[in-house]
Amino acid sequence: MQANRIGLAALVVSITISGTSCSVFSRHGGSSPTYTITTNRDIYARGNTGEAVIKNVSSRELEYNLCPRRLERKGNRYWVVAFEWPTAGGACTTELRRLPKGDEVTTLFDIPAGVPIGTYRVVFTGLRGKDGKTMAGDDAASRQFTVR
Secondary structure: OHHHHHHHHHHHHHHHHHHHHHHHHOOOOOEOOOEEEEEOOOEEOOOOEEEEEEEEOOOOOEEEOOOOEEEEEEEOOEEEEEEEEOOOOOOOOOOOEEEOOOOEEEEEEEOOOOOOOEEEEEEEOOEEOOOOOEOOOHHHEOOOEEEO
């Protein structure tokens, strides 16, 4: 009986750990309780320009700045910064714009010619949540796309 309890406890711990790691690493971005972020394509060539639509799906007006952003590449199960804007020596305005509930804003992003092929996403680091704080990476990220 004791051996069965130990075996059952090990199984529960194993399932809990597996379930947690799957939910953390399988998230593709593109949707949060505050924003949905879509791109105009699933596949881009290096050197292309993409288009992203950011929609406020919250119950209130939000603030954003689309200048600071980064292109992240998926390496194994983790997202790694591949390119960041503004680039060295560049600058962004600190002005925040307002996005009423239900409205959307469209912006362009570049796929630099020198990035390796792989799976990517764009993270808009100037999106603010309902509390006025900057959104976390997964909640401010587009869905993943392929660069060839």
